[in-house]
Amino acid sequence: MEQRMTAARGPAAGDSAPASQAAQRERAETYLRLRAEAELRRQLTATPLEPQDWPPIGYGAHQLRIVASALSESEALDEETVGQILTGFETALALRRGEMLHGFMSWHRMRRMHSAQVPPAPAGPIRAIGLGTTVPVEVAGGRGEVVLLAAVFAADRAALAVTARTCGPPRMSGPQVRDPLLELLSGGTAADDRGTSYQLNFTGGGSDDEWTGRLEFSPLPPPSARWLDVTLGSGQPVRLDLAESAAVAAPGPSSPTAMAAYPPGDSPGERYLDLVAENLVRSTVLGGVGRDDLVGLPEVVAGLRAAGVLGGRSPALGRVATVATELGLELPAGLAGAALPAALPEPWADVLAHAHRRDGVSGLARLGAVLPELDGTRCVLAGLESQRHKARLTVLAWGWPFQGPWARLMRHERFRFWARDSMGRWHIGSELNGGTGSDGHADLELELAPPLHPRATSVEVILVGRTRAASVSVGLNWVQRR
């Protein structure tokens, strides 16, 4: 399997002198506190509106949080101060409305949750083996199959990424009925070349006739194990040759990637606006937050400018304007003159150009590749399902932060995924679900859109951090299913 891995450093953060940073911080804090004070007054004096009125009373508070997040993400203001200001605002408002607990629950806790430390990635190598092995199984008298997509081994975890389905009509099940396919997955066993036995515990999700997830080994196989025989249901054991993993696990040669200078903005304020533009691009193919950002953007820009982290002629604001124009969206009046159209980075332009493609092949690709560590997180690509309009990527991760929809709304995402296939088509990623469990493991399901080019033979998957990116290239070897 072809594989190429890189970790590239993007532009450095702003290098303002300490004195000007202190002044900038005071300007930002004063701006946000005055904004909060004015919003509190408006909230308390606003007359009730009809449901169809826009903006609703709560919109101003929402917009205040967006501005606060912008100042924090653009490094104009530290998170602690932002938390104090918003907690004060929310508590003051809640006290006067007789909703005292509300103020303690919203921003303060959400912010802390997103800043919570997750266990670091384990020391030692992480190995991944692309399998693509289809195991026929008997399910309640009918036929089914389990596809072993990849095997992943680390110091604290060993798992098989799997997808399973029955091949007959769906059967009735309910709260009191155990799904026979789930029963089969949950009862798997394995044995290694030294005769040690392992239990396989299923973690994942699905419907009655199709399940996708991981089979977790208990106990963990030793690194010296040469092979594993996996048994599911009453079928014959399937042998997994672990020797293959060496080639997959070794770091590949470093080389610049197309995302080396991504995101394109060269200061925190510029990068923040680039995230706004990127969300717009994402929303065209995967939905979610994006277009609504434009409504409140003038206030965000005003805040960034008041704080001194955004210049009068912002290239990033120009990119927002260009994306909006491409999408047929009108910039808010307050920005129309200030945003000069600018060229878009290649990934954005390409995604916009192929946004309506429906030419993806349908199939599962065996995948087993480890991304270089990036800002404390380790990711393993453990399966890819291509569909007509998008692709779905299975990722096992360590050190992965909590990134819910709220994080995207507040532009608080630490990591985003991009990909480029061998035909040169770019794909933007969106995290469907994830977060780190108490064991420090994260199982991510990502969507990539537009779909993979039908003639693509490999794909470079890129993990983009705040100022750096890491990537790995993998071949697309399609699994034969029954």
Add this chain to the structure above:
Amino acid sequence: MSAPWWAVFPPAQSRLRCGAGDHRLRWAEGKLTSLDHDDPEGELVLAALGGDRPACVDLLEAWGRHAADLEVLALGPRSAADTVPITARDLARLRPPQGGGWFAYAPLTGQARARARLVRSTPLRPLPTARVTAARAGGPAPHPARARRPMPRRMPMIGGLGGGPELAREAELLTLLALGPAFQFRLSATVAAAHVPDGRPDQPNSARPALTAAMAGRLAPAAADWLGTDPDRVDVGLHEGSGWGSVTADGTGPERSLRAQLPVGWLASVWAAGLSVVAGHLVVEVREAAWPRAEVLALPAPDAEPVVLSLRDRRRHWSHRVARWAVDD
């Protein structure tokens, strides 16, 4: 100003449940004292040795801890009409919860139909019921054959969301505000007075943004009372030099905007005492005071020179909450 900031305030008194009794707390001349504990410090020593901590003594300590806390100004009243109602029931709800809280998200998008059932072989935090309900309410009705089972799923690990010192500190502050409006204004004045510059030039002031916002939030409604100015058109800054500052106006009618630079001491000795606007004047400084009398500098209009007014608080009794300052004939 030659008079101390607290000279424009009458005493204030409140009652507090303390042990089996109903005890009195009294504020006078800038200090809070307990009338029913002769030796609060001695009681603290006894408490440290294992005795009960009297609620009165706890509260006196809390008052001291928050005497310079800028959050008082963030939560406290902005004007006499702005009350901060807190009840004993509210305070009871603020007791820090036992154990950590948690949050989770479950973006049940279109894939929810096929993937809503998730399993996990090791114990995990449960999915919040409200989220599940909301997601189902927004989606198609489940097919009987695809009825969901309540299964645990992998949830993000969140640490440190329980009560903690921050919540305890907030609860303590709210306990002080629960003493009532008279104490809310006096505590606000205490905090503002604690941040009056000591006269040394070019001192860094990390509190300036919070004090500026506190000034804006209190001067804006006063300006509305004074001139009918739209509160959103009042631009406020802290005056840090000598003198009382400046108040200027631009425009006319509803377009008129006001620009004011006042010292932080204005919050303590003018605003908190209910002196902001008296007899059509904006009071900018207290020159002499011995409640119920005060001699102040006041502006009849923006850009005008201040005039000296002799005022008297005409509330019938010192315990009445709202000040009724008027020109003393």
